[in-house]
Amino acid sequence: MKEVRLENVTKSYDGVSLAIPGISLVCVRGEMLALLGPSGCGKSTTLKMIAGIESISDGAIFFDDTDVSDLDTASRNVAMVFEDYALYPHLTVFDNIAFPLSIRGKPKAEISERVERLLKLLGLRDISGEKVQQLSGGAQQRVSIGRALVREPDLIMFDEPLSHLDSDQKVQLRTEIKRLQQTSKLTSVLVTHDQNEAISMADRIAVMDKGVLQQVDTPSAIYNQPANIFVASFIGEPPMNMLEGTYAGAESQPRIRFAAQCDFTAAEQVWSQLDQRGDGAALVIGIRPEDVQVNPAQATPGRAAPGRATLLLSGRVYAHEPGGDSDVVTVDTPIGRIVAEAPAPLLLAAGDSVELGLEPTHFHYFCKVTGRNLLLETA
Ligand code: ADP
Numbered sequence: 001m002k003e004v005r006l007e008n009v010t011k012s013y014d015g016v017s018l019a020i021p022g023i024s025l026v027c028v029r030g031e032m033l034a035l036l037g038p039s040g041c042g043k044s045t046t047l048k049m050i051a052g053i054e055s056i057s058d059g060a061i062f063f064d065d066t067d068v069s070d071l072d073t074a075s076r077n078v079a080m081v082f083e084d085y086a087l088y089p090h091l092t093v094f095d096n097i098a099f100p101l102s103i104r105g106k107p108k109a110e111i112s113e114r115v116e117r118l119l120k121l122l123g124l125r126d127i128s129g130e131k132v133q134q135l136s137g138g139a140q141q142r143v144s145i146g147r148a149l150v151r152e153p154d155l156i157m158f159d160e161p162l163s164h165l166d167s168d169q170k171v172q173l174r175t176e177i178k179r180l181q182q183t184s185k186l187t188s189v190l191v192t193h194d195q196n197e198a199i200s201m202a203d204r205i206a207v208m209d210k211g212v213l214q215q216v217d218t219p220s221a222i223y224n225q226p227a228n229i230f231v232a233s234f235i236g237e238p239p240m241n242m243l244e245g246t247y248a249g250a251e252s253q254p255r256i257r258f259a260a261q262c263d264f265t266a267a268e269q270v271w272s273q274l275d276q277r278g279d280g281a282a283l284v285i286g287i288r289p290e291d292v293q294v295n296p297a298q299a300t301p302g303r304a305a306p307g308r309a310t311l312l313l314s315g316r317v318y319a320h321e322p323g324g325d326s327d328v329v330t331v332d333t334p335i336g337r338i339v340a341e342a343p344a345p346l347l348l349a350a351g352d353s354v355e356l357g358l359e360p361t362h363f364h365y366f367c368k369v370t371g372r373n374l375l376l377e378t379a
Contacts, residue, residue, distance in 0.1 A: 001187040002063040002154040003029045004050060009059035011045050011211075019045050020211045022059070027155070030185035032178075034202035036192055038234070042211040043191045047157055050189060052076045063154055079148035079156045083163040085140045087147070089133035093124055096132055097146040118146040121180065138169035142176065149186075158190045162197060174200055195235055199223070207231050229371040232286045232364055238328055238339050240286045244368065247274050247281040256283060256360075258335040264311045267361045273374040277367065284371075286364035292340035293357030294329055296348070311358040313338070320348045331356055 004027040011020040020042050027033040035043040048054035050061060052073040060069045068076050087096050095102075097118055101111045119125045122142045132140055141161060148156055161177065162170045178201050181188050192198050198205045199219040207214045207222065207230075215227040226232035232240050245256045248263060254274050257263040266274055274281065315333035327346040330339050331354055338356060348354065365374040 001029055001185065003027065004155055004187065004189070005062040006046075006050070007060045007062070009046075009049060009061060010057045011042075011049060011054065012057050018211065020049075023211075023213055024059075025206055025213065025216065027187060027189055029187050031203040032181050032186070032188040032190055032201060034190040034192060034198035034205045035208060036195060036198040036205050036234075037208035037214075039193060040210075041208040043193070043208060044159070045211075046208075047159060047189060047191045050155070051078045051080060051157055077151070077154045079151060079153035081141070081144050081148050081156065081158045081161050083160040085132075085137075085144045085164075087132045087140060087144055090131060092129050092131055093135070093143050093146075094119070094128040096143050097124075097150050100147060100151045114150055114152075115146075118150055121149075121184070122146050122176075136169060137165045138173045141165065141173055145177065145180070149184075154187070156186050156188045158188060160192055161190070162192075162194075177201060195237070199235075207234060209234075225373065225376060226286075226364065227373055227376055229284055229286070229366050232366070232373070236288060238289045238341060240288050240364065241292070241338050243285045243287065243336055243338075245283045245285050247277060247279060247283060249274060249279040249281075256285065258285070262311075262313070262335050264358075264360050266365065267363060270365045270374045273365070273377055282368035283374075284366040284368050286366060287338070287358060287362070288364075289328065289339045289341035290326075291359065291362040292338060292342070293359075294331075294340045294342045294346060294348075295355040295357060296352075310360055313356045313358065315354055315356055317348050317350050317352045317354055319350055320346065322346075329354070 006023055006025045008022050008024055010018060010022050012018045023046060035046055037043055045054060049056050052071055056069055060067050094115055098111050098115045119128050122145060124142055132143055162173060165173060190202055204216060204218055205222050206216045209230050215222055215231045222231060222235055226235060243258055245258045248255045248257050253265045254271050255263045256266050313333045315331035318330040318332050318337060321328045323344055325344055326341050327344045328339060328341050329346055329348055330337060333356060340356060367374060
């Protein structure tokens with residue numbers, strides 16, 4: 001397996017519109033790197049450029065120290081696993097996995113040894129003689145992973161590999177792929193639009209929007225320290241609440257005002273960043289739904305209660321969606337609509353009065369102008 005490195009790679013399809021204005025990215029040897037983003041953000045284009053299916057317009061792609069930018073797909077030794085399996089339905093499991101070797105005229109003994117090893121690794125031994133068309137989607141996808149690995153590729157690329165599976169099989173295969181990737185130390189690129197897939201499978205996630213990398217980091221860093229408003233809004237279900245506020249810096253402690261009647265002391269970590277921006281700076285305050293306390297009683301807006309969250313807001317329930325172990329409740333407050341996720345059961349109905357408790361040290365502070373997370377801004 002090899003390290004894959006993109007250096008200032010650009011792609012324009014018709015010579016005019018830039019699908020990828022310039023991307024630099026490393027997939028370290030043995031890691032799974034996910035390319036995650038909404039439809040049209042450039043995931044497939046990036047994947048195809050790495051695989052050699054699409055040419056690059058500028059920049060360079062390296063596999064270890066070799067510049068592969070001008071090599072065709074066949075010369076790159078990249079294996080692909082697609083969402084629709086792309087198997088030969090009338091061939092057996094064994095023959096599908098063996099196919100890339102038999103077509104290259106490899107000796108029978110070598111084919112048999114390599115295929116047997118993969119059948120064992122992928123838990124397919126018992127069904128090796130069955131035709132793949134008889135198998136479940138999950139089993140078919142395991143066969144296509146076997147077929148990808150049998151050539152001993154330098155890189156394996158998973159293109160939305162779980163999209164066609166029902167939810168049980170999705171979770172099961174997700175675990176299987178992750179285990180296989182870790183135990184066999186496969187250098188892997190995963191393309192997905194599904195944040196759960198990226199978070200649960202990848203070592204690192206490259207979040208893309210409009211052809212531009214927004215953040216490349218571990219799943220936990222992406223979730224807990226999102227680089228900007230796009231990443232913060234894209235990752236997390238239900239999405240992060242985004243509330244507009246203004247910095248009121250002239251007082252003894254830096255405060256942020258949501259509305260005339262509602263302000264709070266900013267978390268200490270962002271004080272210096274706020275000071276640099278100056279009084280009146282426009283901010284976006286991000287609050288994860290699970291960081292919002294839901295209390296049935298009503299209280300005075302903006303006033304703290306001892307031993308509880310620092311900022312209290314009265315509101316009226318707009319919608320309540322019961323879940324398994326947590327409920328999602330949407331509340332209209334004087335500073336806007338806020339979504340909270342709290343341990344179930346919340347005995348609430350639309351129209352009920354509630355009090356929300358917010359803790360500013362759990363907030364994410366973004367500059368409204370640049371969209372950047374203040375905590376990650378360099379001074
Ligand atoms: P994703 O995989 O994230 O959905 P794509 O890589 O398919 O995104 O697309 C990125 C951008 O490139 C989009 O604006 C898309 O319309 C454009 N694009 C993709 N393929 C082609 C193509 N063959 N010709 C012209 N434009 C394309």
